[in-house]
Amino acid sequence: HQAVIFPFICGHSPPLSEYSNASLSPNSLMTTKELQEYWRNEKRQCRQVKLLFEIPSTRIVEHHLSKYVMYKIIILQTGSFDSNKSVIERRYSDFEKLHRNLLEEFSEEMEDVTFPKKTLTGNFTEEIINERKLAFKDYLRLLYSMKYIRRSKKFIDFLTRPELQEAYGCLRGGQYTKALEILLEVIGLQERLTRGNPLSIVPTLCAIVVCHKDLENPASAFEYGEKALSCLHVHTSHRYYIPLLETMITLAYELGKDFLSLQEKLEEWKAKKDPIRVFTLKELAVREYVQ
Known part of the structure; x- marks a missing residue:
């Protein structure tokens, strides 16, 4: 039997009543309940976060x-x-x-x-x-x-900057637990405020990596490092890219994960660029929000 296919336009799904007479055979790909859930998920993905x-x-x-x-x-x-x-x-x-x-x-x-x-x-x-x-x-x-x-920096700074300044102050003072606690609070809000501009959250994600690494939580550090790398995948000239890549290679090796693909990216970058002074991820992080 051929599955019944329903049209869907982002944010405008047809009412279920239109399909109340549609015959769904036992071999159809989706039941009515599954279709309802599918529409809900699609709407959630398409709807602008407010x-x-x-x-x-x-x-x-x-x-x-x-x-x-x-x-x-x-x-x-x-x-x-x-x-x-x-x-x-x-x-x-x-x-x-x-x-x-x-x-x-x-x-x-x-x-x-x-x-x-x-x-x-x-x-x-x-x-x-x-x-x-x-x-x-x-x-x-x-x-x-x-x-x-x-979307302006001034509005976003009003909502996030004081907390970020406090977090980076803690990081510079070696208070990694306190810094991490604040950064994890801020990152969710930053992500919602800066959708469409993933580069803006890279410093915060990398600061979280630094905190987790210094607190000897390599798995959590690697998780947030992957998020930061995904933001930078087409921005390899970004100041955080190479320090993050080097940190991720160390973490991957420590965790028994594939570090060769990361190593290849690093070698590829070095082959294209002239050797320059590159800060470590931690050195970059402690320079953020210095008053």
């Missing part, structure tokens, strides 16, 4: 000479469970700096975007804090709805 912003709570921070409100921002992926959420904290001045930076580059797009103004008094009252929570939530939602802004 993020939602929630600001559920705040906390007041007091130092010797300063006092400010930290806003807890939860970033959720649409249609996902809690495992796909990211949690960050930002203060009013962080939002203010983002707004100022975006105005410099996107003055036209930002024309109708309002920003919560400063008040001379009452900044720490429950009423003002609640107003700002709602205002900042709407502000982030509006920024994310504009394609050029959500």
Whole structure:
């Protein structure tokens, strides 16, 4: 029997009712249940990943000479469970700096975007804090709805840079467990924010490799190294390519994996390029986000 084939257009599957009378023989390739699952998977793959912003709570921070409100921002992926959420904290001045930076580059797009103004008094009252929570939530939602802004480095930096700076500070200080914990939190958000630009996450992936390697987790280091290499497969002139390749050869040898194919890529690169000073992966990683 020939299997019934159903047309599918990305993001627009026909309703099941259209096929309710279709006779599926026992030898058909898919049952109705399998077809439903197939359509769901296809839609998931084709649907653009969208993020939602929630600001559920705040906390007041007091130092010797300063006092400010930290806003807890939860970033959720649409249609996902809690495992796909990211949690960050930002203060009013962080939002203010983002707004100022975006105005410099996107003055036209930002024309109708309002920003919560400063008040001379009452900044720490429950009423003002609640107003700002709602205002900042709407502000982030509006920024994310504009394609050029959500893809901009300034917007992505606002959501990821403070955590990355902390992680790299820990890495430079030899606090690999703490650095790894932060990097693993950030990488998921980075991936969702920078879809279509895989090169932008290579430094973070390589920093994760360095942490796992120094913590003697070679299998995990190799796993993240493979992800980074897949981002670089057509970008062999990238500064991370050769240091990553050399690290992966070492890890593959240690794990009893095929290192010859990696060695061939390294030799191929060396044959094409003039010998130059190449940093190790760790040397490159510790140079990131140096203030």
